[in-house]
Each structure stands twice: as C-alpha cells, then as structure tokens.
Amino acid sequence: MTDHGKTSEPPAYALARREILKGAGALGALGVLGIPGAALAQSAAKPIETLGIGALFTPALKPIVEKEANVSLSNGAFQSSVDAVSRLTAPGGTQYDLIISSFDFSQPVVMGLKAGDERTQPIKTELVPNIKNINEVSQYALSPRDGKYYIVPICWGFDTVLYNKDHVPENDPYTQSWSLLFEDKYAGRIAWWDTSLNMLLAAGLYLGHAKPDLMDRKDLDEVAKFLISKKKNVRTIFTTFAQGTNLLASGEVVVAYGLVTMRVELEQKGVNIAGSWAKEGVLSLIQSGYIPKSSTRADTANTVINTMLDTTYAGALTRACGYLSTSKLAQQEFTPEERKRYGFGMFDGTVKHYPQKMPPNMNMWIETWSRVKSA
Amino acid sequence: MTLVWTEARPIKKTKTASRLRSYLLTAYVTFFFCFLYLPILLLIALSVNDSQVMTATFHGFTWRWYETVVATEGLVRSIFSSLVLGLVSSSIATGLAVLMALGFRHDFPLKPLMMKIILLPILIPGVVSGVVFLMFFGYAGISQGLWTTVLPAHVTWVLPFAFLTVFPRINGLDRSLEEAAMDLGATRPMVFRRVILPQIQPAIVATILFGFTLSFDEFIRTFFISGRDRTVPVYLWELLSDQMAPFLPAVGVVVTAISVFASLLGFVVSAWAGRKGANASH
Amino acid sequence: MSNARNVPQTAQAAVRRKRAGGASPWRGVLLATPALLWLCVFAVAPLAILALMSFWTSTIFGLSTDFTLDNYRTLVADPVYLLVLLQTLRIALMVTLISLVLSYPVAFFIAKARGGRRTALLLLLFVPFWSSYVVRTFVWLPMLGRSGLVNNVLVHLGLISEPLDWLLYNEGATQIGLIYVYTLFMTLPIYLSLDRIDPQLIEAASDLGAGPVRSFLRVVLPLSMPGVISGCVMVFLLTCGAYVTPQLLGGTSGVMIGNIIAVQYTNTNNWALGATLSIALICVVLLILVLFGRRVRLNDVFLKG
Numbered sequence: 001m002t003d004h005g006k007t008s009e010p011p012a013y014a015l016a017r018r019e020i021l022k023g024a025g026a027l028g029a030l031g032v033l034g035i036p037g038a039a040l041a042q043s044a045a046k047p048i049e050t051l052g053i054g055a056l057f058t059p060a061l062k063p064i065v066e067k068e069a070n071v072s073l074s075n076g077a078f079q080s081s082v083d084a085v086s087r088l089t090a091p092g093g094t095q096y097d098l099i100i101s102s103f104d105f106s107q108p109v110v111m112g113l114k115a116g117d118e119r120t121q122p123i124k125t126e127l128v129p130n131i132k133n134i135n136e137v138s139q140y141a142l143s144p145r146d147g148k149y150y151i152v153p154i155c156w157g158f159d160t161v162l163y164n165k166d167h168v169p170e171n172d173p174y175t176q177s178w179s180l181l182f183e184d185k186y187a188g189r190i191a192w193w194d195t196s197l198n199m200l201l202a203a204g205l206y207l208g209h210a211k212p213d214l215m216d217r218k219d220l221d222e223v224a225k226f227l228i229s230k231k232k233n234v235r236t237i238f239t240t241f242a243q244g245t246n247l248l249a250s251g252e253v254v255v256a257y258g259l260v261t262m263r264v265e266l267e268q269k270g271v272n273i274a275g276s277w278a279k280e281g282v283l284s285l286i287q288s289g290y291i292p293k294s295s296t297r298a299d300t301a302n303t304v305i306n307t308m309l310d311t312t313y314a315g316a317l318t319r320a321c322g323y324l325s326t327s328k329l330a331q332q333e334f335t336p337e338e339r340k341r342y343g344f345g346m347f348d349g350t351v352k353h354y355p356q357k358m359p360p361n362m363n364m365w366i367e368t369w370s371r372v373k374s375a
Numbered sequence: 376m377t378l379v380w381t382e383a384r385p386i387k388k389t390k391t392a393s394r395l396r397s398y399l400l401t402a403y404v405t406f407f408f409c410f411l412y413l414p415i416l417l418l419i420a421l422s423v424n425d426s427q428v429m430t431a432t433f434h435g436f437t438w439r440w441y442e443t444v445v446a447t448e449g450l451v452r453s454i455f456s457s458l459v460l461g462l463v464s465s466s467i468a469t470g471l472a473v474l475m476a477l478g479f480r481h482d483f484p485l486k487p488l489m490m491k492i493i494l495l496p497i498l499i500p501g502v503v504s505g506v507v508f509l510m511f512f513g514y515a516g517i518s519q520g521l522w523t524t525v526l527p528a529h530v531t532w533v534l535p536f537a538f539l540t541v542f543p544r545i546n547g548l549d550r551s552l553e554e555a556a557m558d559l560g561a562t563r564p565m566v567f568r569r570v571i572l573p574q575i576q577p578a579i580v581a582t583i584l585f586g587f588t589l590s591f592d593e594f595i596r597t598f599f600i601s602g603r604d605r606t607v608p609v610y611l612w613e614l615l616s617d618q619m620a621p622f623l624p625a626v627g628v629v630v631t632a633i634s635v636f637a638s639l640l641g642f643v644v645s646a647w648a649g650r651k652g653a654n655a656s657h
Numbered sequence: 658m659s660n661a662r663n664v665p666q667t668a669q670a671a672v673r674r675k676r677a678g679g680a681s682p683w684r685g686v687l688l689a690t691p692a693l694l695w696l697c698v699f700a701v702a703p704l705a706i707l708a709l710m711s712f713w714t715s716t717i718f719g720l721s722t723d724f725t726l727d728n729y730r731t732l733v734a735d736p737v738y739l740l741v742l743l744q745t746l747r748i749a750l751m752v753t754l755i756s757l758v759l760s761y762p763v764a765f766f767i768a769k770a771r772g773g774r775r776t777a778l779l780l781l782l783f784v785p786f787w788s789s790y791v792v793r794t795f796v797w798l799p800m801l802g803r804s805g806l807v808n809n810v811l812v813h814l815g816l817i818s819e820p821l822d823w824l825l826y827n828e829g830a831t832q833i834g835l836i837y838v839y840t841l842f843m844t845l846p847i848y849l850s851l852d853r854i855d856p857q858l859i860e861a862a863s864d865l866g867a868g869p870v871r872s873f874l875r876v877v878l879p880l881s882m883p884g885v886i887s888g889c890v891m892v893f894l895l896t897c898g899a900y901v902t903p904q905l906l907g908g909t910s911g912v913m914i915g916n917i918i919a920v921q922y923t924n925t926n927n928w929a930l931g932a933t934l935s936i937a938l939i940c941v942v943l944l945i946l947v948l949f950g951r952r953v954r955l956n957d958v959f960l961k962g
Binding site: 392400410411415477481484503507527543623624638642 | 776
Binding site: 079080082083085086089108109188194195196231232234235236237239250251252358362363366367369370371373374375 | 826930
C-alpha cells in the first residue's frame with residue numbers, strides 16, 4: 001500500500017521525509033484521484049520551504065505536489081495573510097521560498113508602489129507554463145508589470161460564519177447574516193478569529209459599510225465600540241485555524257468565524273457543520289503565490305507553483321480542502337448542490353462577496369483591533 | 376529533677392500534636408501530587424482515546440495515535456535536537472554561572488548592577504526575547520539554526536537560573552579550606568580542582584540538570600529563531616497550531632517518556648556525583 | 658606534597674595575601690567577566706535594540722527608522738494597554754502568592770525526607786515538567802472544557818445537568834494554568850534553601866524549649882527566605898511575560914500583556930508598538946523589583962548568601 005521508500009539524506013538541514021500519516025485515513029480523504037503511494041523520488045527530491053495555509057498541503061494534496069514537482073516540501077505555520085506578507089519586509093529576510101497568501105491584501109506589499117519596488121522575484125514563465133491556463137475570473141490577480149509577473153493566483157476561497165447545525169437550526173434567520181457571529185443569541189458559544197483585517201471587515205459589512213476596507217478613523221472607532229460591546233458573547237478568540245476547528249468539533253462553541261477550508265475539514269471529520277451565506281456578503285480571497293527576494297530556490301518554487309496549477313492538483317483541490325482552483329485544467333464534476341456549497345456562486349453572481357482588500361490605513365486597523373482585544 | 380518533670384508533659388502533648396501535623400502535611404502533599412499528575416494521567420488517557428477530537432469523552436481504546444507518532448520522523452529528530460541542545464546549553468550556562476559565582480565572592484564595585492543584569496534574560500518577556508533575537512541575528516546576518524541561533528538563546532535563558540542556583544552554594548563555602556590549601560602551596564587552579572570543585576560538584580550536576588529541564592522546555596524564545604530545526608516544544612506547538620491533531624496527546628506522552636528516561640539518567644549521575652562529593656569533602 | 662624548601666616561600670605568599678585583604682576585587686571581576694560578556698552581547702544589546710525599536714514606526718511595508726514618540730503616545734492615549742498591564746501584574750501577583758502557599762509545604766516535606774525517599778519525591782516533582790510546557794498548558798483544554806474531564810465527571814455524578822462554562826476561557830483558567838506550569842520554579846528554590854539549613858540549628862532551638870511550630874517560624878522560615886524570594890521572583894517574572902498560557906486558556910477576559918505584545922510580532926506586524934509595550938512592561942517590573950528589593954534588602958539576601 002504505502003511504500004516507506006528510503007530516501008538518501010540530503011546534506012545539512014534539509015529534511016529527509018518518510019512521513020506517512022496514517023491519520024490521513026482519519027481525515028476521510030474522499031476518494032480523490034488516486035493518491036499516489038508515497039514512494040518519493042530518489043535523492044533528486046529538492047527541498048523547499050513554503051508558507052501557506054495548511055489546507056493547501058493536506059495529506060491528500062501534499063504528495064501530489066511532491067511527486068509531480070519532485071520536491072520535499074516543508075510548510076511553515078501559517079497564521080494569517082497579514083503575518084505572511086509581513087515576512088517580506090522583516091529585517092533579515094525570510095527563510096521561505098514560496099509564500100501563499102491572500103492576493104487583495106498582499107499585492108500592495110508584493111508589488112510596491114512603482115516599478116522597481118517589488119519585493120518578490122519575477123516568475124519564470126518558462127518554468128510555469130500553466131500561467132496561461134489561469135481562468136477568466138482570476139486574470140485580474142495576475143497584475144503583470146512590464147510584462148513580468150510577481151504574484152500568481154492559485155485558488156479562490158471565502159470566509160463566512162461557521163455554525164454547528166446540531167445547535168443552530170439552518171432556518172434560523174441569523175444564519176443569513178454576519179449577525180450570527182456578533183449578536184447575543186448564541187452568547188457564550190461564539191468564537192472569533194484573531195486577525196485585524198477579517199474581523200473588522202466582517203463587522204464593517206455587518207454594520208452596513210458597502211466598502212468596509214475604506215473605513216476611516218471615525219468608522220473604525222464605531223466598529224471598535226460595537227465589537228467591544230459584543231465581546232461578552234465570545235467564548236474565545238482563536239489564532240490558528242486548527243484551534244478554530246477544534247473549538248467547533250469539540251462543541252466548545254457552536255458559532256465561529258471560519259474559512260471554507262475549516263468547514264470542509266470539519267465535514268470530513270463528520271461534524272454537522274454549515275457555513276452561513278451572509279446577505280451582507282462573504283469575504284472572498286484569492287490565495288496567490290510569490291517568491292521572496294531572499295529565496296535561493298526560485299526554480300523549485302516556480303515548479304511548485306506550476307504543479308499547483310496543473311491538472312492533478314487543481315482537480316483534487318476542491319474536494320480535498322474546499323478551495324476553488326484558478327486553473328482551467330481543474331476538470332471537476334460537481335452537483336448543483338455541491339457547487340453552491342463550495343462557493344462557485346461567487347463567479348456567477350449568486351453569492352454576494354467582498355474581497356479582502358488591504359485598507360489604505362492598515363496601521364489604524366491593526367491598532368483598532370488591538371484595542372478591541374485588550375478591552 | 377525539676378527539669379525532667381516539667382519536660383514530661385510537653386513531650387506527650389507534642390507527640391500527638393506533631394503526629395497530627397505530620398498526617399496533615401502528608402495528606403496535603405499527596406493532594407498536591409495528585410493535582411500535579413492529574414493532567415498527565417488525562418494526557419495518557421487521551422492518547423489512547425479513539426476520537427477525532429481531543430475531548431475527555433471516552434470513545435474507545437486505540438493504539439493508532441501511537442502508530443502515527445512512530446511513523447512521524449519530524450518528532451524523532453526534534454527529540455534528538457532537544458536532548459543534545461539541552462545538555463550543551465546547560466553545561467555552558469553552568470560553566471559561566473560557576474565562574475561568575477566564584478567572582479561574586481569578592482567585593483567589587485557595580486556588583487548590584489551586575490545582579491540586575493543577570494536577571495535580564497528573565498525580565499525580558501519570552502516573546503520579546505524571541506523577536507529581539509530574531510532581529511539581532513537577522514541584522515547580524517546569522518542564519519537561523521540549532522547551533523547558530525537557538526544555542527545562544529538557550530544559554531542566555533539558562534544562565535540566570537544557573538547562577539541563582541549555584542551562587543548560594545558557592546557563597547557558603549568555607550574559605551578557610553582554600554586558604555589552608557594555598558598555605559600548603561597549592562596554586563589557584565589546583566585549589567579550584569582539589570578543594571572547591573569536589574564540594575560544589577553535586578550542586579553543579581544539579582544545576583546542569585535543572586538547566587537541561589529549562590532548555591528542553593523552552594518554547595517561546597526558540598519559536599522565532601528555530602529555523603528549520605525544531606526543538607520538541609516548537610514541534611509540539613506547530614502540531615497544535617497546524618492540526619490540533621488527535622495524535623497530539625500521544626506525542627506528549629512519548630516526549631514525556633523519553634525526557635523522563637533521559638533525566639532519570641541525569642539524576643543517577645547527580646546522585647553518584649553527590650556521593651563522590653560527600654566522600655571528597657571528608 | 659609540600660616541599661620543605663617551599664615552606665618559607667608559601668609562608669611569604671600567605672602573608673602577602675593576608676596583607677592584601679584576602680579577597681582581591683580584580684580576581685572577582687576576572688572570574689565574572691566571561692558571563693558578563695555573554696550577557697552584554699545576548700541580553701543587554703538586544704535590550705538596547707528593543708529600546709531603539711520603540712522609537713521607530715512599523716508598517717506592513719517595513720520599518721521606518723525615523724525617531725518618533727508616536728508609539729508612546731498610543732500607549733498613554735488609550736487606557737486599554739495600561740489596563741491590561743495592570744491586570745497582568747495583578748494576575749502575576751496572585752499566581753505568585755498562591756504558588757508560594759501551595760509549594761512551600763511540599764518543599765518542606767521533601768527537605769525533611771531522607772535518602773531514597775527524598776530522591777523519589779524530587780523525581781516525582783520533576784517528571785510532570787519533562788512533559789514540555791506546551792503539553793502542560795494545552796492539556797487544560799480537555800480538562801476544563803465543556804466536554805472536558807471535570808465537566809464530564811460532574812455531570813456523571815449528577816451534580817450538574819449542564820456543563821459549566823466558567824471553568825475555561827477566563828482569568829481563572831489562566832491562573833490555574835500558570836500556577837500549574839510554573840510550580841517547579843517555586844518549589845525547587847525553596848527546597849534547595851531548606852536543604853541548606855543546618856539541622857543542628859533546629860535541634861538547638863528545640864533544646865532551648867521551642868516547640869516545633871515555634872522553631873519553624875523562628876528558625877526555618879527565616880533561613881529559607883532566600884529560596885522563597887528566589888522562587889517568588891522567578892514565578893512573578895515568568896508570569897508577567899506569559900503568552901502561551903493566557904492565549905490558550907484565557908479566552909477574551911484572561912488577556913495578559915504577553916498576548917498583546919506577541920500579537921504585534923506574529924499577527925499585526927507592528928514591531929515598534931510591541932517594543933514599546935515590552936519596554937513599558939520591563940520598566941514596571943523593574944520598578945516593582947527595586948521597591949520590593951529595598952524592603953527585603955534583596956542584595957543582602959543574595960550577595961551575602
């Protein structure tokens with residue numbers, strides 16, 4: 001079944017991987033296109049360090065990348081897009097060769113204000129031929145500059161309110177709005193995510209701002225006041241997605257801010273979970289990959305990006321973790337009900353969504369959230 | 376005559392009172408250890424619980440989490456890293472601490488200031504320490520790694536504790552023994568080796584052991600600068616953050632078992648050194 | 658070993674030494690230098706960088722090194738930060754005191770034990786601390802959670818019908834977690850201090866007519882003070898900077914300054930503000946130690962042993 005093939009040890013700090021998590025069975029990988037037995041390639045497997053949301057490299061997906069790109073992949077602990085993109089400007093650079101975070105948020109930092117300000121290495125299109133297979137809706141996320149690409153869209157996702165159907169009836173009107181996450185109805189059984197951007201955007205949408213990323217100081221203060229007044233309903237504020245899923249799975253909370261990947265993971269674990277389709281709009285994002293300037297493994301990183309846009313990975317992606325691939329090569333069959341659940345409605349207008357853009361006054365946002373948390 | 380008589384009654388009273396006190400103390404200490412071990416027992420129970428989620432509701436017995444752990448290579452490597460790092464960093468820190476304690480026996484200006492400086496690594500909150508090291512090593516161009524960045528961080532962390540542990544012992548040494556040795560013609564290094572060292576040997580070993588525990592357990596400072604080599608706490612944290620994996624308790628149990636074994640070894644060595652020290656000072 | 662011919666020379670050396678006062682301050686400085694150098698590079702210098710950072714500005718686009726007092730203004734303008742700092746100090750104080758009360762009898766018990774029993778007890782004390790800090794903290798989640806051990810037992814026993822919410826995700830849970838995690842740091846120094854007490858002193862006290870209680874209060878307790886202070890200082894400092902424990906267990910109300918600082922570095926990328934908060938924390942803690950030190954004459958306790 002699984003082949004614990006021996007790999008010869010690459011020198012120094014590179015990791016020789018032999019890990020087959022039998023727990024993968026526990027995740028109930030839904031018969032994805034034949035997960036290749038983890039017979040890793042011989043000593044040619046090149047090491048690469050990525051920083052992306054763990055859902056992109058689940059035990060169902062990671063072997064695909066490793067086999068097709070011939071790499072030994074080590075994914076760092078991803079906290080949020082804010083944190084990920086800030087690695088680009090950290091003093092001393094970063095150890096990661098490939099970072100994947102939300103496009104609308106990361107783009108200003110990645111591209112900089114003008115030509116020459118880019119903080120990432122240009123994509124080598126000869127290594128990423130699949131860049132021409134990016135579908136229509138995702139084209140805007142390519143944002144080339146002088147004919148070069150610095151950031152590549154890989155998949156779509158969205159954030160919403162996750163709730164446990166055993167305790168929150170689906171026909172509860174609250175499930176049609178972000179109010180589920182804030183209002184008193186499920187007080188004490190709610191969890192928020194510890195991130196300035198998303199929580200404030202969600203609150204902004206809920207309070208009626210059509211373009212929440214453009215909220216000014218006055219609006220932010222109003223949002224802060226609202227959130228602080230509702231904090232008493234919150235059981236806890238989680239930082240990592242795993243904490244979030246665990247809170248829902250263990251019944252500690254019944255309502256939580258959640259990514260679509262969290263919902264899919266919980267469904268796979270057998271938890272009766274659903275995501276709300278807020279009438280104010282869900283928060284959408286495109287996970288995009290970019291290569292920090294400090295990386296010495298640009299070629300490997302480029303190859304990995306290409307693999308993620310290729311048929312096998314793109315085809316397995318949605319069922320494995322809930323993200324929607326940006327690649328036209330993702331041939332998948334879905335029932336209409338599945339299409340609705342996975343959020344394809346974002347593309348045909350049936351699902352209202354707002355992209356997670358970077359606010360022009362980001363520092364003020366961060367400070368506002370700090371205040372909310374400390375209150 | 377009168378002396379014996381007045382003492383007779385108090386002795387009887389104190390005997391029952393002291394027995395009661397003794398029982399109370401024993402009962403309390405037992406309760407304390409129960410409090411200390413209950414979470415550990417829960418951990419063991421969780422590690423064999425057949426449940427996808429870490430809850431205390433029992434779903435059935437299973438070994439599969441241990442199977443998962445054994446198949447995970449990252450864990451083995453991190454345990455090895457932590458063990459070696461703990462020993463090396465603790466030894467270096469103890470060495471520095473012993474020298475410093477010996478120096479502190481003399482009076483010199485700025486001693487109070489130095490006392491505050493020693494406490495610095497404890498004063499600076501772990502998170503801040505971690506990030507400051509991150510920046511420090513970043514600007515200095517030192518790449519992150521077990522022996523390049525984590526080792527200095529751990530030595531710095533253990534140093535104040537090592538000092539606070541050995542200093543009372545070293546300070547309490549009888550100087551006349553050393554002076555006698557010098558009067559007999561011993562040079563200072565000889566005095567150190569033949570007089571001081573045997574007396575403080577048990578303290579040194581105990582300090583190294585304590586330092587090892589500190590280093591093995593250190594998480595937050597290591598987290599920011601660990602680079603690709605994970606120590607056990609960093610590995611556990613990433614496991615916790617990334618997956619909230621159901622095999623996490625099993626990992627915890629395995630880690631505990633291994634470090635218990637390693638430290639038992641240390642304790643044996645410490646006891647042996649203690650006996651040697653006791654013999655030497657006679 | 659000593660040569661008869663050398664005796665006059667060593668006698669001269671001894672006289673010279675005694676004339677010099679016996680203890681040479683330069684020797685002291687020399688011996689302390691390696692440790693001092695190390696600390697300067699790895700403790701003082703980073704602190705200087707921290708102080709420097711607090712005057713800079715951090716944005717997601719990077720660090721701006723122009724001198725500014727904005728961070729400090731933010732700190733003062735918004736009471737939330739100072740309130741969290743005060744809460745942190747309060748929690749740290751309570752944890753220290755509770756930990757002291759809980760640990761002292763245990764240290765006493767172990768110090769009284771002899772030989773194999775003592776080693777066994779010490780081992781028993783250490784073993785839970787070899788399970789790793791992260792493990793010791795997160796295990797309180799399945800312990801105190803809604804579907805945790807405590808709740809399950811209580812429901813099973815019929816004492817409650819619904820799981821208790823208030824066991825976890827609040828300040829109380831943070832305190833329990835912190836006490837549990839840092840017990841060793843209190844118990845060990847007290848034990849070491851008690852261990853050093855000459856049993857003859859206690860015998861002498863009882864010979865002079867003091868009962869066990871009195872001899873404890875008048876002889877043992879004062880002599881164990883260095884250990885007590887050492888333990889209290891350690892636990893207090895560690896608790897002030899706690900991050901993981903309040904993060905996992907504290908929910909929304911058990912927030913400590915460590916969380917706020919950490920989040921500036923891991924999430925919001927405002928390193929300058931994080932540095933400012935850290936400097937504030939360090940200053941406050943230093944102040945407390947100095948004041949406390951003056952009352953208890955810390956220097957005497959430590960430097961004269």
